[in-house]
Amino acid sequence: LTAKTVSTQPFQGQKPGTSGLRKKVTEFQKPHYLANFVQSTFDALPQDKVKGATLVVSGDGRYFSKDAIQIIAGIAAANGVGHIWIGEKGLLSTPAVSAVIRNRVGAGGKKASGAFILTASHNPGGPHEDFGIKYNTDNGGPALESLTDAIFEGTKTIKEYKTVDGLPEFDLTKIGVTEFKGPEGPFAVEIISATEDYVKLMKSIFDFGALKELLARKDFTFVYDALNGVAGAYAPAIFVDELGADPASLKRCVPKEDFGGEHPDPNLTYAKHLVHDMGLGAEVPDTIPEFGAAADGDADRNMILGKKFFVTPSDSVAIIAANAEASIPYFKSGLKGVARSMPTSAALDAVATKAKLKFFEVPTGWKFFGNLMDAGMCSVCGEESFGTGSDHIREKDGIWAVLAWLSILAHRNNGSEQLVTVEHIVREHWKTYGRHYYTRYDYEGVESDAANKLMAHLIEQQGDLAALNKLVKATNSAVAEVEKGDEFEYKDPVDGSVAKHQGVRFLFKDGSRLVFRLSGTGSAGATIRLYIEQYQSDESKLGLDAKDALAPLVDVALAVSKMKDFTGREEPTVIT
Numbered sequence: 023l024t025a026k027t028v029s030t031q032p033f034q035g036q037k038p039g040t041s042g043l044r045k046k047v048t049e050f051q052k053p054h055y056l057a058n059f060v061q062s063t064f065d066a067l068p069q070d071k072v073k074g075a076t077l078v079v080s081g082d083g084r085y086f087s088k089d090a091i092q093i094i095a096g097i098a099a100a101n102g103v104g105h106i107w108i109g110e111k112g113l114l115s116t117p118a119v120s121a122v123i124r125n126r127v128g129a130g131g132k133k134a135s136g137a138f139i140l141t142a143s144h145n146p147g148g149p150h151e152d153f154g155i156k157y158n159t160d161n162g163g164p165a166l167e168s169l170t171d172a173i174f175e176g177t178k179t180i181k182e183y184k185t186v187d188g189l190p191e192f193d194l195t196k197i198g199v200t201e202f203k204g205p206e207g208p209f210a211v212e213i214i215s216a217t218e219d220y221v222k223l224m225k226s227i228f229d230f231g232a233l234k235e236l237l238a239r240k241d242f243t244f245v246y247d248a249l250n251g252v253a254g255a256y257a258p259a260i261f262v263d264e265l266g267a268d269p270a271s272l273k274r275c276v277p278k279e280d281f282g283g284e285h286p287d288p289n290l291t292y293a294k295h296l297v298h299d300m301g302l303g304a305e306v307p308d309t310i311p312e313f314g315a316a317a318d319g320d321a322d323r324n325m326i327l328g329k330k331f332f333v334t335p336s337d338s339v340a341i342i343a344a345n346a347e348a349s350i351p352y353f354k355s356g357l358k359g360v361a362r363s364m365p366t367s368a369a370l371d372a373v374a375t376k377a378k379l380k381f382f383e384v385p386t387g388w389k390f391f392g393n394l395m396d397a398g399m400c401s402v403c404g405e406e407s408f409g410t411g412s413d414h415i416r417e418k419d420g421i422w423a424v425l426a427w428l429s430i431l432a433h434r435n436n437g438s439e440q441l442v443t444v445e446h447i448v449r450e451h452w453k454t455y456g457r458h459y460y461t462r463y464d465y466e467g468v469e470s471d472a473a474n475k476l477m478a479h480l481i482e483q484q485g486d487l488a489a490l491n492k493l494v495k496a497t498n499s500a501v502a503e504v505e506k507g508d509e510f511e512y513k514d515p516v517d518g519s520v521a522k523h524q525g526v527r528f529l530f531k532d533g534s535r536l537v538f539r540l541s542g543t544g545s546a547g548a549t550i551r552l553y554i555e556q557y558q559s560d561e562s563k564l565g566l567d568a569k570d571a572l573a574p575l576v577d578v579a580l581a582v583s584k585m586k587d588f589t590g591r592e593e594p595t596v597i598t
């Protein structure tokens with residue numbers, strides 16, 4: 023391989039968002055666009071993480087991934103990287119990348135120093151949709167802000183990047199190593215199994231024997247929907263080969279470059295086939311499985327459903343935390359602590375209080391959990407956005423969440439003649455801890471200017487609580503008074519770094535909350551997220567429809583934000 027230096031010019035807006043750089047494929051296809059970002063990353067990293075290092079390069083297999091792998095490999099070779107690991111067919115789920123970084127040992131006992139993950143997660147894929155890239159560090163987690171800021175600074179001034187001539191096109195289907203004489207030393211490209219490390223890790227966490235018994239029960243029926251994303255590469259290996267599920271229970275489990283033209287986001291709006299199958303659609307099928315779950319494009323998200331029953335992600339993490347010690351071997355000596363993102367409901371707080379666990383509230387985005395886990399302060403964490411996980415890796419983990427739920431079900435059904443269902447477990451949890459009614463409204467594709475004005479307006483409203491409370495009472499007298507309004511700020515207890523402007527919060531006297539934030543994962547325009555939460559401990563009021571329970575707070579949220587005036591929107595685009 024011969025080195026060459028390519029002249030380039032900076033591109034605007036290569037700032038990594040909540041989880042990496044996400045743009046339209048057409049943007050990434052512009053000459054040098056991806057190369058600039060990759061070179062800026064190598065420039066921002068300490069040199070021992072680059073020279074002679076092992077790097078993982080893979081993703082959810084979305085359109086443009088194969089081109090991206092070739093481009094990154096060339097730049098890596100020229101910058102002195104020694105070895106790259108690529109999942110078979112270029113596929114590794116985001117949690118699997120984290121597992122590979124943390125656990126895989128290469129020749130000479132060498133582990134990976136980081137990874138480029140090629141995904142735009144739950145965003146649609148295909149020639150006219152989104153591509154994305156993010157860098158994860160040697161703990162297996164997303165780069166922290168100090169690093170992503172340095173990368174972004176680099177992209178603003180970059181003038182040239184290094185790559186090589188003579189790199190052949192890789193055959194990503196053939197597991198094995200190809201060695202090259204790189205300009206900076208030996209350079210090896212190794213195609214590895216996409217599933218091996220991840221499956222091994224799952225087997226070390228859960229009691230697969232118990233899960234197998236649950237799945238073998240005649241009265242327990244199961245369905246898993248990968249939404250045509252990379253979870254489909256893992257589902258057969260885990261659910262069918264290891265746990266004995268019927269192959270027919272796997273839906274949309276062949277990873278596709280364009281996710282079948284659908285939106286690979288596991289929620290009640292986009293996972294519409296699963297929602298139908300589970301009896302939550304307009305038409306109810308004759309037979310409904312007892313358990314259903316779905317994943318997003320890169321398999322770090324999950325949605326858990328029971329028969330005709332939706333488990334909110336905020337409840338899900340709380341229920342996993344409450345049952346982990348008894349149901350999951352990995353947690354048998356108890357949890358070190360729990361954490362949630364700020365907009366996630368306080369259901370987890372209630373569990374932490376009762377079990378006297380350390381508890382942390384962090385800004386949105388998985389990277390904020392990493393330091394806590396590295397410091398041994400947190401075992402289980404979650405986000406309202408269908409992200410749940412633990413310190414077994416440093417990413418949220420969709421299949422792990424499903425296995426966690428199956429473990430709870432297996433434990434509860436051990437020796438039980440009549441099946442204890444998902445719905446039963448959730449209702450019982452509410453009885454013990456009270457219920458946190460919760461919903462999120464997303465206004466997608468709003469004009470950026472309008473979204474910024476709305477946020478500025480909200481902050482202004484917080485300046486005068488008396489006037490604000492007048493408006494609240496006039497809008498809906500059933501709503502409690504606002505006790506406090508602020509912008510969420512987080513000081514990392516481990517490294518002391520501070521993250522500001524992490525969402526506008528309205529905290530009410532009865533514990534209800536309204537939170538507004540702008541999404542950091544979109545590729546065009548702005549998305550306003552409105553999070554609505556109300557606590558209820560009165561046993562006679564635990565079974566309401568969330569929509570009805572939250573209607574008064576929704577009224578207030580729309581009035582306080584002047585949502586319609588600013589955005590022209592009567593309705594959100596997605597409700598979860």
Ligand code: VG1
Pocket residue numbers: 040041142143144145318322323363386387388405406407409540541542543544551
């Ligand atoms: C969204 C979610 C956030 C999640 C992030 C990445 O971010 O709200 O909770 O961590 O996506 O998930 P935002 O900034 O758009 O609200 V994924 O599965 O897209 O990596």
Ligand code: CO
Pocket residue numbers: 116143144318319320321322323
């Ligand atoms: Co994702």
